[in-house]
Amino acid sequence: MVILMPQTVTNKLTVEATFIAHFLGGSNRLLQLMKKNFQELGLKKEDCLELSWAECAVFWANMDHTSAAEVLLDRNSYAASFLVRKTDYVQTPISKLGWESIFNKLVELGKCCVFLNPYGGVMDEIPADATPCPHRAGNLFKVQYWINWSEGDPEVDGRYVNQTRVLHEFMTKYVSKNPRCVYLNYRDLDIGVRVGSGVSGYNSGKVYGEKYFKGNFDRWVKVKTAVDPDNFFRSEQSIPTLPGIKNAEACLLISKI
Template identity: 55%
Template sequence: MEFLHSPNRSIKLSLIFPIFVLLFFSCIVSSTNSHDNTFIHCLVNHSQPSHPITSSIFTPSNPTFSSVLEAYIRNLRFNTSTTRKPYLIITALHVSHIQASIICAKKHNLQMKIRSGGHDYEGVSYVAEVPFFILDMFNLRSIDVDIENETAWIQTGAQLGEVYYTINKKSEIHGFPAGVCPTVGVGGHLSGGGYGNMMRKFGLSVDNVIDAQIIDVNGKLLDRKSMGEDLFWAIRGGGGASFGVVLSYKIKLVRIPKRVTVFQIRKTLEQNASDIIYNWQHVAPNIDNDLFIRLIIDVVNVTQNGTQNGAKTIRGSFISLFLGDSKTLVSLMNEKFPSLGLKESDCIETSWLQSVLFWTNIDITKPVEILLDRQPQSLNYLKRKSDYVKKPISKKGLEGIWKKMIELEGAILYFNPYGGKMAEIPSTETPFPHRAGNLWKVQYQANWNVAGKDVADYNINLTRQLHKYMTPFVSKNPREAFLNYKDLDLGINHNGKNSYNEGRVYGVEYFKDNFDRLVKIKTKVDPHNFFRNEQSIPTQPSL
């Protein structure tokens, strides 16, 4: 597969190009400061005539700068008038634009933020407290599916919905195990681990990555063979942005049935939710690997005789994907999880691609082309945190959680069961260490749609309070966390003299014993810590 071919050029175009670059360059630099001019001049100087970088540079003086910046901001907390803005944005169209960005950023000591889909929960790919620019990958999103070999090359600016749609266009019996949100970017998702509702069957997204292309700190384009197995290991779950700019991943497709089954059943405390949830935690991690049952727990109003009386209760929502037909699923559930009371009328048999619509709350009768829409259905202010549970929680423990959630009201819990393939893969196979021994992963959520610091502080505090309350029920020493659910509460790296010690605080929670290996690889491939952010992998401290 070839991403880097040059288009044919006529002699006339080659004569016009230098004049065009001079005119375009003069427009860019006319209203920017001298530091920016020098940086932009460097970018243009390192641009290939066949692939000029000028049309990819957006400065604050450009009328479309704000729209380019905001197009991939997925957390409104980081889209305010007081949020620090980048010096400029480079919307790379070619690998040479990435190479120029790295070379010039090193030369001018500018921090580079690498953005694909913008779904990082803390805005780390497009916000910084120091002068920075954004390298935006959204134009580099080609997807090349090879059904004969059951593989695909995917550039990191692609989004999951586009990946699923493109695979399905080639084959109805192939898919890929990744996230349920179609607008998540491939770059951050895969480099952080990536999971979805097929992980109990096929493992994480990174468990199905077999090659990659990365541009290193020297501007060299490397594949798996030339980068070596250590770096290839690191960028499959250790966060690619700590090691280079990942251009593309080669994935291994998985075989799926033509028809799958989905359902969603909701139960409140008044409908025996406590007992059902208690049973879920024993069943969901141990049931057939073809079945994934997510549990969402939130606070709702009590409804009696069709009316709400103002009282609050807990609701458990059981959302499932089964890689098979509804009859087989109902039979399995009646045997293993009868308390949920699943009936065939609760089930929807559909294609795998349409099941993606179901899981993202889109009407499955809508055309699947909606997965090509790169904008989310809605945007919110949000905060997320994570945990891992190793032992079932007692009924008394659950009742205490319900009481705390009703007290807080705005916080939501997502329980994602492990087991199956997740328990079979060694914790050192990739940087992602949270394998055998974990029953499920917890995601804490708070969403709100009103601007203002007071509102943000209130909602962020909800997740922190619930996270603190859950301490007795979750993993310890370390208290594990998931890199894709980035959480700056775990620690921030200022990338100074104390970088290693600061990085170890959050690094051990994200990576456990794999952290030390990541540090060694980082030190080898990026010894001067060019690729850095608020939670990047640090280099080893100098003696």
């Protein structure tokens, strides 16, 4: 994962790139692989943390991994914070000029960060229709637009939310299209919400549904129609039911998926 974050260096606002990776193995083996395949980072032994599973879980939760047991056993949640996440997928390389433009936009906005999660490897070997998540082969990396804050002031909240929207719009020319794909686990109501039921519910659901699931969306609709025809379980971005389809017909449809 690469984190692009606005930082002030020698009284000048710039963008800092941080590389974080999780390697299943010892640091000596990792150093050999990095020296062979990615010398540019200049990874050293002191850059590595060798952690237990529990320590890793705490580390990725942005907590103190040096006292993992105490953190995991603590039933009191830490201080509340506010956050916004939006996502994109990049399928064609971004030019050096493009990255310079993105860095300048991050400096202009001031707080919004960008996380880049690389794809490829085993991800490319899993067919798009093998699981509900279709974002597999063909994606270079996932982009996450990221802001955390703690003020809880409506004016501040609005300003930070707007930063992610501005950056998301700015990135349009660099990311996937038709549909502009989105990762399901960062819910984004800006990309559409379900309106009404029947045909209108299906059509409005398809707007965000195809961005989350691509060609798997209609399969989800058939499953939803079969198991919850009355749409009891619903939210702003839930899967809609098929209009005019009876339960028995939906069960027949799902059996053919």
